[in-house]
Structures are given as structure tokens and as C-alpha cells.
Amino acid sequence: MAVRLDIELTESEKAAMAAIPSTSWFTQFIYRNAESPIHPNRKLAENNEMKQAMVSDWVTESVKGKRVLDLFSANGGFSIMAALAGAKEVVGVEFSEERIKCAQFIASTLKSDCKIEFIHGDVYQIENYFDEPFDVVLCLGGLYHIADPAFVLRQIGGLTKERLLMQTSQVLPIPGNWAKFIVRRQDKTQGGMTSIRGGYGTWFYSPGCLRELLLHGGFDIVEERQPSILKRQRFPWFFASCEPLT
Numbered sequence: 001m002a003v004r005l006d007i008e009l010t011e012s013e014k015a016a017m018a019a020i021p022s023t024s025w026f027t028q029f030i031y032r033n034a035e036s037p038i039h040p041n042r043k044l045a046e047n048n049e050m051k052q053a054m055v056s057d058w059v060t061e062s063v064k065g066k067r068v069l070d071l072f073s074a075n076g077g078f079s080i081m082a083a084l085a086g087a088k089e090v091v092g093v094e095f096s097e098e099r100i101k102c103a104q105f106i107a108s109t110l111k112s113d114c115k116i117e118f119i120h121g122d123v124y125q126i127e128n129y130f131d132e133p134f135d136v137v138l139c140l141g142g143l144y145h146i147a148d149p150a151f152v153l154r155q156i157g158g159l160t161k162e163r164l165l166m167q168t169s170q171v172l173p174i175p176g177n178w179a180k181f182i183v184r185r186q187d188k189t190q191g192g193m194t195s196i197r198g199g200y201g202t203w204f205y206s207p208g209c210l211r212e213l214l215l216h217g218g219f220d221i222v223e224e225r226q227p228s229i230l231k232r233q234r235f236p237w238f239f240a241s242c243e244p245l246t
Contacts, residue, residue, distance in 0.1 A: 001049045002028040002035070003028070005110070007032060008032045009031050013109060014034050017105060020098075022040050023040060023041075023098070024096070024098045024102040025102065026044065027048055027080075028045075050237075051167060051237070054225055054227065055140060056081060058165050059078060059082055059085060059165065062162075062163050063082040063136050064086035065088050066088060066136050067089045067091075068136045068137075069136070069137045070091065070092040070093070070138040070140075071126070071137065072093070072143070073094045074094060074096075074099050076092055076102070076103030076104075076106055076116075078138050078140055079138075082138070083110060084112065088115070089117075090115070090116045091117050092118040093121045093123065093129070094120065094121070103118045123142070123155075126152075126155050127158055133158065133160060134160065134161065135161050136163045136165070137160045137165070139164065139166045143203075144202045149168075149213060150213055154218070158218075160219075162243065163241065163243060164219055164244075166214070167238070168210065169202055169236055169237060170206060170226075170236055170238040171205065178205065178206045178208070178209050179205045181201050181203055204236065207224075207238055219242035219243065219245060220244075224239065224240050226239065
């Protein structure tokens with residue numbers, strides 16, 4: 001699901017967009033007179049489209065007039081979505097400098113009063129980056145790639161005033177099936193990526209385990225979403241809209 005912008009790029013802006021590596025474009029952006037590349041790994045592109053379809057209404061309904069923190073912000077798809085929906089301020093945190101440059105380019109083309117910033121950072125350190133919490137925190141992906149999601153969720157809990165929107169991967173909730181970890185090797189022909197030597201991995205937790213992780217982080221789940229049963233094998237995801245525990 002591409003983000004459409006009612007903006008016309010200059011020739012220099014089109015050249016700048018063309019110079020950004022195609023692997024940085026997790027979310028595609030379509031301008032009036034140009035469009036960004038689609039990520040060369042079609043599976044990743046499809047994953048991102050499904051994720052947007054599942055949570056775009058949550059984002060647009062939650063952020064108007066709010067300060068928003070977007071973790072694992074990639075090339076800023078949800079950050080820009082929040083800005084367009086009326087957020088007061090958006091800060092994205094991402095480990096890839098190339099994706100940050102891509103997000104910064106998109107933000108520079110917007111006609112928006114929203115203050116947008118992207119930080120090259122480590123989610124393990126997020127509590128040290130900010131002096132005050134955010135109204136809304138987006139954690140839509142990425143949590144499944146880190147070694148200690150419980151620790152990161154505790155930090156997120158300290159940075160969230162009103163709402164956390166979270167997405168991660170899950171396993172089927174059958175007896176004895178609470179978690180698994182899959183190592184994925186880099187596929188250079190498909191524009192793959194790795195942040196850990198030898199490949200990168202993904203955690204899959206049962207819904208019950210994810211609920212306990214969120215409780216540990218200081219959150220109460222307001223609403224859960226999952227893809228339809230027919231799509232769950234292809235997109236084994238768990239979505240939660242949460243409020244901090246009082």
C-alpha cells in the first residue's frame with residue numbers, strides 16, 4: 001500500500017530520490033509526477049503493505065495533535081503517515097543510516113506543520129535519548145529481530161503517555177508452543193539485509209506470551225488484531241493497541 005502525496009517534485013528532487021538505494025524503500029511513496037521504487041525483495045514489500053492495511057486506521061485515529069515516537073521507523077512510512085494525519089511532532093528511530101536518509105528526503109518534500117526528525121539509534125538505548133515521554137509510540141515491526149524484547153518493552157513503557165501501537169510475529173497458540181527463533185540468511189540477489197554477522201533472526205511468540213510481555217512492559221491491551229486465518233500462515237502477525245497501566 002503506497003503512500004500518495006499530493007506534491008510535485010522538482011527535477012533536482014526527482015534526481016535525489018533516484019539516487020536513494022532501492023533497498024531503503026520499505027514503503028513506496030507516489031508523488032504527482034514521480035514515484036519511488038518498490039523494495040526489490042517482493043516478500044518484504046508485501047509484508048509492509050499488509051502491515052499498513054492492518055494498522056493505518058489505528059495510526060490516523062491516534063496521532064492528531066500528539067507527539068509521536070516511531071521505533072524501527074525504516075524509511076519513515078508510518079512517521080509520514082502520522083505527520084499527514086495531524087501529529088504535532090514525530091521522531092523516528094532507525095539503525096540503518098540509508099533508510100534514515102530516505103525518510104529525511106521524504107520529510108523534506110512535505111508541506112506540513114508537523115516537526116519531523118529521524119535519529120540513527122539503538123532501541124536498547126531509547127530511554128537515554130529523550131527527556132520526556134511521547135503521547136503515542138509506534139512499534140510496528142522490528143521487535144521480532146531483537147534479542148531481548150522484554151527489556152525494550154519496559155523502556156517503551158517509560159516513554160508512553162497514552163498509546164502504544166505494536167506489531168510483531170506469533171506462533172500458533174497450541175499446547176507447548178510458546179516461542180521459536182528462526183535464523184534467516186542474507187539473500188543478496190533479493191536485496192536482503194543483515195544486522196548481525198552470519199544472518200539475522202526472527203522471534204515468534206504465542207499470543208499469550210505476547211500479552212504477558214506487554215503486561216511486563218506496563219501495558220493494558222485495548223484491542224488486538226490478527227490477519228484472517230487464511231492469511232495467517234503467510235503473515236503470522238499479532239497487532240495490539242495498548243494503554244499504559246494506571
